[in-house]
Amino acid sequence: MQTDFLSHPLIRDLRQVTGLTMTHRDVAARSDAAVLISTERCDAGHSTVIADHSYHTGKITEFTFSAPNPAAVCAAIQAAVQAAVADHQGRMISMLASINAEVINSLDGTEIVRNVLHEVRHVLGACDSGVLRLYDEKSGFLLPVAQEGLPEEYRQYRLLPNESISGEVFSTQRAALLNGRADIIAAHRVMRPESQSFMERSDIANALMCVPVVTEGKCLGTLTTLCFSPEGRFAPFDLAILQSLAAQIAIGYRRSQSYQEALATSRHLEETREALTRKNHDLDRAVSLHEALLHIFASETGLAAQLDAVARLYRVEFRFESVLGLAHRTSGWRDADEAHALTQTVEAAGIAVGRFLVRIKGDPGVLRALFGTVAAFMALDFMRNLSQLDLLNARKGAWFDQLTSSRDDRRPTQFGFHPDRHIQVMMADLPDDGSVFGPYRVLSALQEALPIRNVLAFHRDEGIVLTISASTAAALERNIVAAAKAAADMGLHMGASTAREQFDNLDEAVTEARQAAHAQQRRNQAGLLRYRDMGIERLFTDRTRNEILDFSRQILAPLTQPRHRQLHQTLIRYVAEGKSAARTAQALNIHPNTLYQRLQRIEALISRSLSDPADYTLLSLACQLEAEYGAGPIFDPDTR
Template identity: 50%
Template sequence: MRIDLLSHPALSELAQPCGLCVQDVEAEADADDAPASIRHSMERVGEVLHLVVDHSYFTARRSKFEICDDEGDRAAVRILQAVQSAVIELQTETFKKLASVNSAVINSLDENEIVHNVLREVMNVLPHCDAGVFRLFDEESGYLVPVSHEGLSEDYTHYRLQPNESVSGEVFTTGRPALHNGRQNIIDAHRVMRPESQSFMERSQIANALLCVPVVVEGKCLGTLTTLSFSQDGAFSAFDRTVLESLAGQIAVAYQRSLAYRNAVETSRRLEQMRSDLARKNAELDRAVELHEALLRIFSTGDGLMEQLRAVSELFHLKFRFENVLGVDYRSPEWTDGDETLCQSVEVAEAPVGHFHFRQSGDSGFQRALFGTLGAFVALDFVRDMSRMDVLNARKKAHFEALSTGLESESRGTHFGFRLDRLHQIFVAPAPRITDPTNTVLSLYKLESDLQQAMTTPNALIFHENEQVIMLVSASTTAALERNLNVISNVATGLSISIGASEIYDANEHHLNSQDLASQAAEALSRRGRAGLLRYREMGLELLLKGQARQDVLAFAHNILGVLAQDPRHGVLRETLLRYVQEGKSVTRSAQALGIHPNTLYQRLQRIEAVTGRNIADVRDFTLLSLACQIHAEYLGETTSPESA
């Protein structure tokens, strides 16, 4: 704080008659250590009375008076009274300002208003400060962050301090205020500084006085409040420190109150939101109960799934499409494919077994609730259907075993629409490779449905066991079975599956044997990595490879053929050998098929012997080359063509 003694009336009266001279000087001791009182000392030198008044606690200054008057003692008393009066007036004015601090800071419930108006009020109460900064501790980053500043460059916004760093960091950590007058004292006070903070300080103007106090409420330090003075005679006093501490206390209480108010408002908002959410969920629950009751009435009628879905479409005036893994496909009247649709899965044991497709319109929440509930009903029906299908599959399997032993059920109702005719054929289709056991069972039922629909003859007994679909087909003529076999072959290719077929036979005791042969054919085709249909009699070399893994079979072929199979540059030689084998070692037919001269064929055969180390004229070597070449062609799908030669 500052006082103007020269303008005091009492001292103006003494100036002329007493030859009064006044000089303000800095306090000898640190103003922070000055006692909370006004002290003085007098000394007479000749006819001059020297009076020194120390009011540094309030002003950080001392005043020196020289009195040239015979009644100097009486003048000294009047001077002391005047100084005391000026200090009292200073205190009174300061306390008035403290009492009337702008309501935007103390009484505001908006923490943003408090933060941005703090320094304006500080500079109003301490008018001799030129600048200031208000820092709050950010728990997330661990830094003291400048939330507002006055009289400083904009770069100061990014001047963040760690606790115990610089003056503000030390004040925040210790909770003790800091008062430093003099540029060198301020520089010396910045004992702990990170390199980036030190660099910022070196680029900044150093004040002549610094006062920093903690902003504390209920024992918790929220941050720091710092004031600066850049004037040449700028200085802060212990009284300034007390005033700023008082103001910081009010600010801390106001800021804490604003945070409590904000939390209360936020809590009230959350409670209102929870009430609104609860009301909405109750309404959705009521609607879900109504949906459940409506769907329960539909699905308890005992009608089939198609009729039940049609009833749902009519009741709720919805257009949708439903499909499941068993091939069921329902479309509402006027449903058209295309355009973007939403999807609701139907799941059983977390495995998707069907999907509803619909377009969003109107109340999307209602649609989601409807199809979610509908999916639950359909899933329940699916589980019941699966149970019935499992029982039916077990009965079909038992009926097949009975037929294989020469027995046939007496009741026509247990034949499942199948009757033994004169001729028979068995197909075996392994299930697609799926890791989920639930999906494997579903894929078997789906495969059964697809194959049943594709057959040209309805007289078939279809069931599954050991992850294979077994189909026993009977007909009165060979031609009928051949037509059915061609259709099944096309279906296998379209579905990318491998199906094995037995030969046509007429004796019932051959059912189990024919099943085994068809299973071997399916395994051979799968081992080749091919889709389609393979009859047992067409297995060829595969008859020697039962139980062998695909990689082992190919390893045998590669071992015999050597670089002929491994080096793409020898593709022409490999095709030549394959054609030579297929033409029964006929040079003429082989050369003609390859579109080359017989001499060229001989030259290639010689190169084949050289790269493989095998003698084509030797029966054993030629047998091995023939086997390996055919296996390589079958397993890798290679063919010969004149163009490639």
């Protein structure tokens, strides 16, 4: 509000008529009254009139004059001041009405805040800047959401409730009016270190007002105005105007929130309706898909025919793999498709039993839905087939037991196995994955590897049993060679019995195959071992690998020290070369005399003679066991 009352028409006219002189000055407010006029008589005919309008301006004005009729001048001054205050009130109310219209006509919370803050600086003449803080329940801070006339970094000046002036106003919901830097600094009673640091880097205002933004009994935040001018002051009337603006912001902002919530609810309902429509569509499609696949798996016979029917109906190319070794690919599938194929796992009883690799064409989601349903049918079919496999496996084992106990030379063909002139049994340990599908997977792979398919294959708790029969010994040998390669590739420990022409002692053949498989397991070597090649190992049938190594290392114990590694290797080579000094020296690339010197040291260390048949047999056996069961040279008798 302007305080230059000397230019007011009432006083200007009075001065022109009477020729009066007067002065005025602004001093600190002394009263909360709207307008208060007091008159004092001075010496030499001078009079003083004090107009206290600090409620509206934060100031008072002092008039000094000399006139024959002081009462008339005093009345004119009073009328001028009251008129100016009334004009000021009228302008402020008019501006408030304009701001209120902008708030009412907007449903955008950001726009409301921006418009009101912008107009505050026009309504309050002393206002240089303003900031609106709203309480964020998630972080627990009062966050600046809009500002006018402040640096950009002010947006980072967040406060806790009870902290600084804004935090205290938010907590107490009592407005604050402060004029003077000292009062503003003193009002910052509670400050966190980071807030204190921000204050120290910032300019301190000369005047400040802060009011709560309250609606429906809930405080949303605070509205603060600042004046940095050294002469600027805020009056109680300014605070009342700011409180009115804060109420408008609160009402408008709450209306905006309600509107946005209504929009969000409407969008949510629309999205729910659309989702329900999609789900109904997906359900119809799923029912149609299920019916089509049910017809295929019910009418088609055989896995290949069923999968080909799926490929034709949905025009899709894929490859199917099973843990049992079964595989199928459509006519259009290419190996190059695998790099970017969609994978769909087939699970039965929570265990992966197969997978589809599907060429991606069109919507991947549709393909996944399709083969997810196909996988469900495959899992049911797989469990049914597994039950049949278990039954078939038990029948094969029972018939094998009949073969071993029957004395009748007339043996009919069963399970695709025809007893021929020659027969041989192989055994392999069960896979260590613990899966119920593992034995069938191994059986399938082994049968697929054999060139002659006259095989009776089944599994028991002690392992996998394969009985092969052929009209010639050469045919049997081809199967043994193929089985050995397959066992090595699959990491199996397999043993083979001796070939025979009699069926009534198959239990003996099973024992031979089992012993050879156990020997291969003790060696920790994958592949097939023939019973006839076990040699001296037959004596260790019931011994573990560690027990056999303990036996050999006790014999060679003096050579197990690291400093005798060279002597240990010399003895191994000497035994391997059949005690030939020439071949041994050549193999070790040393002079024969050096070899003899080493042999003498070896005999002295082990207290045995290489020329004594009993000692040499024992040493040769130990060296052979080390070669078969040891992973390399030994240096510690306690090594397992």
